[in-house]
Amino acid sequence: MSTPTPPSKSQVLAVMTHAFRDGVPHNAALGLELVDVGPGEGHATMRLPYAEALVGDPATGVLHGGAISSLIDATCGAAVFMKLARPLAIATLDLRIDYLKPATPGLAVLARAETIKLTRNVGFVRALAYHEDPADPIAAAAATFMIGTRGTSVAQRATPPRSAETEHGGQGGGAT
Amino acid sequence: MTVSHPELVARVEQARRDGDWSPVTGALPYARFLGLDAGLYEGELRTRLRFSPPLVGNTSIPALHGGTLAALLECAAIFQLLAEMETVVLPKTINVTVDYMRSGRAVDTWAKATVARLGRRVASVHAVAWQEDRRVEVASATGHFLVLGRGEEP
Numbered sequence: 651m652s653t654p655t656p657p658s659k660s661q662v663l664a665v666m667t668h669a670f671r672d673g674v675p676h677n678a679a680l681g682l683e684l685v686d687v688g689p690g691e692g693h694a695t696m697r698l699p700y701a702e703a704l705v706g707d708p709a710t711g712v713l714h715g716g717a718i719s720s721l722i723d724a725t726c727g728a729a730v731f732m733k734l735a736r737p738l739a740i741a742t743l744d745l746r747i748d749y750l751k752p753a754t755p756g757l758a759v760l761a762r763a764e765t766i767k768l769t770r771n772v773g774f775v776r777a778l779a780y781h782e783d784p785a786d787p788i789a790a791a792a793a794t795f796m797i798g799t800r801g802t803s804v805a806q807r808a809t810p811p812r813s814a815e816t817e818h819g820g821q822g823g824g825a826t
Numbered sequence: 827m828t829v830s831h832p833e834l835v836a837r838v839e840q841a842r843r844d845g846d847w848s849p850v851t852g853a854l855p856y857a858r859f860l861g862l863d864a865g866l867y868e869g870e871l872r873t874r875l876r877f878s879p880p881l882v883g884n885t886s887i888p889a890l891h892g893g894t895l896a897a898l899l900e901c902a903a904i905f906q907l908l909a910e911m912e913t914v915v916l917p918k919t920i921n922v923t924v925d926y927m928r929s930g931r932a933v934d935t936w937a938k939a940t941v942a943r944l945g946r947r948v949a950s951v952h953a954v955a956w957q958e959d960r961r962v963e964v965a966s967a968t969g970h971f972l973v974l975g976r977g978e979e980p
Contacts, residue, residue, distance in 0.1 A: 676891035679880035705855040707916065708829045714856035715900055715919045720893025742892040746923040801886040
């Protein structure tokens, strides 16, 4: 049996774009879009389009922190998937976000997350949210994820299952 | 609908008097988007995230998206600050740390926040979220908020 060729970055992006949008109803509700992935490298970038429905302060039109939280949570989860050798269900264990400056009304927000360490049980992630320049961030985040939790992974929901190993119990959490 | 700051301030002052926070949550587009409301229940201010399918993050369990629980806890903290501060300044979130204990199931989620310290510039707030059983926490959060202008000359 020959070793399967790893999928190309564009193939991974296409599959994960579909999985993270159509497989995660809240990502779709926010209009979240996966714009870059680093398969094997453990990084991902997602985009939150500006929408009036997501405004937190009606007098200024600034997006609510909660929408940024969802963007960052989703992006951190995607970054963990990009570090996993095979699709496993994951769940957010904790998420800390520093809000560095308000998002500018009318502009989309990007988040780039990187898995800085993956162990058998835990993924450690760092993320920045920004408009155009990561050096001028809106928010900075640190998150940890439990690996191999209950349920199926977002990737498995979008593609034929490759393993039945993800059905064991585990600590639940914010599902990604 | 656009609500000016003076109108929002008036709604907060009204909510403090009669305990009905729906005119405040109704003025916040993102709260409406999520399906958040707040009010007095059993003598305490609680914020509720009404379940709806667009809040789901994992369809196989199904479980709420972690971001929606973070938003619920952050909103509960801000409403509690608005309820307790003697003047109305809109708290600005400095940071929030959310701990996820269990997956949020496809039912309504409640949150209650407690102001640990209300200083001249910054407030520290802790919030917990639960579903059917108050003793079973789904998630909790600690946040720091800038409350500049509280009790100071404008």
